[in-house]
Amino acid sequence: MSIIQFPKDFLWGAATAAYQVEGAWNEGGRGLSIWDTYAHTPGNIRNGDNGNIACDSYHRYEEDIAYMKELGLQTYRFSISWSRISPDGTGELNEEGLNYYHRLVDKLLENGIEPFCTLYHWDLPQALQDAGGWKNRETIDAFVGYAGTMFKEFQGKIKYWTTFNEPWCVSFKAHYIGDLAPGEKNLQSALDVAHHLMIAHGRTVQLFRQLGISGQVGYAPNVSWREPFSSKQEDIDACRRRIGWMVEWFLDPIFKGAYPEFMIKAFEAMGAKVQIQQGDMEAIKQPIDFLGINYYTGSLGRYKKDNGLFEIEDIDEGYERTDFNWPIYPSGLYKVLVHIADRYGSIPVYITENGACYDDEPVEGKIQDAKRIEYLRKHLTQLNRAMEAGVPVKGYIAWSLLDNFEWADGYSRRFGLIHVDFNSLIRTPKESFFWYEKVIGNGWLEV
Structure with a gap:
């Protein structure tokens, strides 16, 4: 066995997202989000599931933080439900919602766990969607206003802020592929949404600087790799x-101030064009303090005429797969991190999501999820390899702390280090929980 060593100041964490774990969908003054509407529409979610209760973390956050403490987490990445703060997305604030997040953050800090906050993890207030959603440039103003409220409310408490989680999903998966809320299937709409997200991100970073907020602000795209x-x-x-x-579509504008020309041409060949107004690119190109990277999978790729948007097919060379049927491709994490560092320079990186779906159930009160442990071990090894190659990776945040509502797949898919019985809501740590606890405690792993 060999030892893979991580730096002493490396930040270890786990993550969740508001709609996936909180529940309490109509409590405490919370307004509707697009995920309430989407999940309540028959046929959208497997088994007719929804996030009404989810893991009930709104009521059980203290129990969840006790598990985080046992796990040894140094940081917890969570998202804020915009509609819990501002039921209509703008206007009067909901004090009950603000107080909930203050209680959550205060309890994390009491337990020595650094809050790592995501402002937007897909759950747009429905009132804003009714006015056009992210296709409407006015939503940019609404988001920046909401972000400013959060910055001022939690100044001194939250040191790590992420503007958007996985903008590719919010734009292309939700507005072109169409299997996430709001479920549209239009390439031009997806391009418009992607551009507006980028502007909202940039203007939020500008505001963070203008307000003099202490801490760091970054951004968390999801990436994959094709060899x-x-x-x-x-x-x-x-x-x-x-x-x-x-990668480039969501990072070039931030680091280079322009969309990649080869991608502009590719989209225009499909009849879609990015709609750039004066000042947009200047707003987007704001220095960020860190880059969050969400990585799960990749594969070999081969040209195939008329196959999808980009005329490419994935080639399966016999990959093991998770229960989500995603190929396990750990070296892709190394390759994409090196690619990003080569293209954009030495920006500090946090792995803000990485994990595996395995639907293991308890046997005599224990969950033996050896495949998840092996997945995490392989990806941490490739992460360390990237660090040895000079990529400044500062931390690793596993997805997910808890089994939760897995979007269109409902409760049929489990990513958690902790098993949740969705009938009783009883939490049971899996073997991966105890393995990760040792990794965090030691600062190294055996391979």
């Missing part, structure tokens, strides 16, 4: 387009 199947230029170009869709 060309061969040295043929058509395979290389197909993979470049596929990576460009998730």
